[in-house]
Every structure is written in structure tokens, then in C-alpha cells.
Amino acid sequence: MGGAIQEIFRRHGPAYLAEFGKTLPGSHARVIEAIIDCRSAACGSVLYQCEDCGEPHVAARCCGNRHCPVCQQGKAEAWLARQLDRQLPTPYFMLTFTVPAPLREFLRGHPREGYGALYAASAGAIKALAADDQHLGADTPGFFGVLHTWGRQLQYPVGVKARTNAGSDGGESKGAGVPTPARSALVQRSSSPAGGSGRGPLKRAG
Numbered sequence: 001m002g003g004a005i006q007e008i009f010r011r012h013g014p015a016y017l018a019e020f021g022k023t024l025p026g027s028h029a030r031v032i033e034a035i036i037d038c039r040s041a042a043c044g045s046v047l048y049q050c051e052d053c054g055e056p057h058v059a060a061r062c063c064g065n066r067h068c069p070v071c072q073q074g075k076a077e078a079w080l081a082r083q084l085d086r087q088l089p090t091p092y093f094m095l096t097f098t099v100p101a102p103l104r105e106f107l108r109g110h111p112r113e114g115y116g117a118l119y120a121a122s123a124g125a126i127k128a129l130a131a132d133d134q135h136l137g138a139d140t141p142g143f144f145g146v147l148h149t150w151g152r153q154l155q156y157p158v159g160v161k162a163r164t165n166a167g168s169d170g171g172e173s174k175g176a177g178v179p180t181p182a183r184s185a186l187v188q189r190s191s192s193p194a195g196g197s198g199r200g201p202l203k204r205a206g
Helices: 002-020 026-037 073-085 101-109 111-131 180-191 200-204
Strands: 045-049 056-060 092-098 143-148 159-165
Touching: 002 026, 092 111, 092 143, 101 111, 111 143, 111 159
Parallel strands: none
Antiparallel strands: 045 056, 092 159, 143 159
16 A cells, blocks of 8 residues: 555655646655655665674665655554554444534634634544433543545545544443434534634634
């Protein structure tokens, strides 16, 4: 997977940057350039020597960019293993919080403000609905969210995928799920300071 993405960037990245580089966020351009250069002469090399036979070994250096699938896959797997080790003995469910299409272009240009608001709204919705006696009646739900910014067709369906358990800390839950309409309505209220459409802070950010 990582090598395939790197090959795509190496073939088409320079032309893409030449055409869209002026409007592309600088952080995105740096990621593309880092992935292109990973484990190439551009990153240099390291010389190792066997302590037993003295044989030298040359290894290409990695870019170290946290987005790089070529050299960071091991760290991603280690992170996943840590999350699995922290699981509680209860069923788990996935909740998806997707940004409406009209707002996605704004988030693409203002990721810090937009993604921050998205995480705050989704986390707030889970906590509020989990504590609601009409749904779970739980004190403290266990969950974590992962930002989702691209699909299989390389589109931009930005959202948060949250993994949450069916239990709670400090009390027994009354159910194992929250209806989608209730979750959607609360996310909209969480995103707006006055309980409006959920787009208030996103329009003013930046």
C-alpha cells in the first residue's frame, strides 16, 4: 500500500504541484514531497557495520513524515496494538460523523479550525448522548476518533470515525446504541454556539 502511494506521487506529484501548488496548503505539498523522497538519495543514507564480520551495510534514510505510509506503517500498527490492549470487556461499535458537502471545501483550506470543531462536536455528542437516560444512561463512555479525509476513489468525504464501547465507567448502561437522528441533531447543536445549523463556528474560523 505504502509503495503504491509513493509510486503514484513520484509519477504524478510534480505535475500536480505545478498545477495546484499555489492553492494547495503548504503542509500538503510538504507531505507529497516527503513521500516522494522517502528512502531515496534525497534523504541520504546510513552506513552500518556488522560487529561480528565487519561487513558494511548501506541503508536508505526515511523521510520520517508522520503521514508517510512507506516508513510510518510500523508506528501505525503499534498505535493500533496499544488501542486494542486498552479495550474493555464489552462490545464495541463504530459511529461515523460526516461533514456536509458544502462545508468540506472550507475544511480543506482551514484544517486546524475545521478539524478541531469536528472533533469537539463528535466527542461532545457521544458524551452527551451516552449520559442521556433515554439512550445509554452511562457516566463516562470509552471511545476514540480517527480523522477520515479520503476514500477509495480519492475523494474528500471528511469526517470522524469513532469507536465506542457499549459500557461505561461508574454505572451500567441501559442500551448499546444511540439512534442516528438523535446523534445528528446533537452534533449540529454542538457545532453552533447558539444551537443553530451547526455551521456557525466554521463560517467564522480563520
